Amino acid sequence: MKYSNRNKAILLLADGTVFYGKSIGIEGTVFGEVCFNTGMTGYQEIFTDPSYFGQIMVASNAHIGNYGTNEEDVEADRVMISGLVCKNFSFNHSRVNSTEGLKEYFEKNNLVTISDVDTRALVSYIRDNGAMNAAISTDGTSLEELKEQLAAVPNMDGLELSSKVSTKEPYFVGNPEAKYKVSALDLGIKKNILRNLVKRDCYVKVFPYNSTYEDLKSFNPDGYFLSNGPGDPAPLTGAQEVAKNILEENQPVFGICLGHQVLALANGIATYKMFNGHRGINHPVRNILTGKGEITSQNHGFAVVREDLEKNPEFELTHEHINDGTVAGMRMKNKNCFSVQYHPEASPGPHDASYLFDQFIENIEKAKN
Known part of the structure; x- marks a missing residue:
């Protein structure tokens, strides 16, 4: 392929705005909600994060692909984003432990990618006008046809997407002889969450998104985990019922991202779709309990209504996003339950918040004694 003669490509936003670029060589047309990530590294982990299912990713970093890919740097077994928009796509890569180039990786996953886009202007436009549906096309589909589709x-x-990414059958992770047993509800779980639990001597059984509380309880776990995932939390009524049952029996439970939102909804605390969402690996969070700041990895387009949370006498706000004051963490005052909106497992991102996994283990120990 002559990279200098690449086909023209198009990005169409739902409001009719058009950006032009070039195809990296994979032909097709894809649709999804356009969003941007501000991370400078960790693109492979971002592309394989199930929380991004159904979204067209705009990479704000100017260079994508320059360090290739590695078989270990994945958060799921396949690419989860619908498509990629970037400025400079590197067809050559250089890293000691890379296994293949990003283009070859995308070819295996048939991921439509458009490069040579003015992503600085695009990110600025999304910031001003909000996240919206979009299409990217590299196969010559006309603008009129794209608008119709x-x-x-x-x-x-209102879109339920956990069913698209969750495991179909339960599976186990870790050492069967581990000190703790954890039942995890897979709403779109990341591999590094499981690694963090296993690292803390947990044997984890991962259940499909539509499992019942009785299913999770049958493992006789010491604690429960509600995972991250894509889409709107409101349609996940089954997961909300699971959360209610866990709390009724006052069992230790930890929720991350979508799991955090499910816990809120299970207690009558509303969620809402954000104008842009938070996606990146440098989001500042204030721990209200300690007064300390944390730099965190975040990936969410929905959030918990802070006013509802503060009106609920059973809950307390534990973390807030410093940039906009949105809910970043909460806990129940009389239940063994806490959750955060961000990703303490990082991958990619800083490890400032990894202590939350230790807190989960401490809660399990308290419940056992």
Whole structure:
């Protein structure tokens, strides 16, 4: 392939705005909600994060692909984003432990990618106008046809997507002789969450998103985990019922991202779709309990209504996003339950918040004694 003669490509936003670029060589047309990530590294982990399912990713970093890919740097067994928009796509890579180039990796996953886009202007436009549905096309589909097809794509608000990424059958992770047993509800779980639990001597049984509390309880766990995942938390009524049952029996439970939102909804605390969401590895969070700041990895387009949380006498706000004051963490005053909106497992991102996994283990120990 002559990279200098690449086909023209197009990005169409739902409001009719058009950006032009070039194809990296994979032909097709894809749809999804356009969003951007501000991370400078960790693109492979981002592309394989199940929380991004159904979204077209705009990489704000100017260079993508320059360090290739590695078989270990994945958060799921396949690419989860719908498509990629970037400025400079590197067809050559250089890293000691890389196994293949990003283009070859995308070819295996048939991921449509458009490069040579003015991503600085695009990110600025999304910031001003909000996340919206979009289409990227590299196969010559006309603008008129793209507009018709894009109009039929459902909005993320009200969309249930955990069923698209969750495991179909339960599976085990870790040492069967480990000190603790954890039942994890897979709403779109990341591999590094499981690694963090296993690292803390947990034997984890991962259950499909539509499992019942009785299913999770049958493992006779010491604690429960509600995972991250894509889409709107409101349609996940089954997961909310699981959360209610766990709390009724006052069992230790830890929720991350979508799991955090499910816990809120299970207690009558509303969630809402954000204008842009938080996606990146440098989001500042204040721990209200300690007064300390944390730099965190975040990936979410929905959030918990802070006013609802503060009105609920059974809950307390534990963390807040410093940039906009949104809910970043909460806990129940009389239950063994806490959750955060961000990703303490990082991958990619800083490890400032990894102590939350230790806190989960401490809660399990308290419940056992």
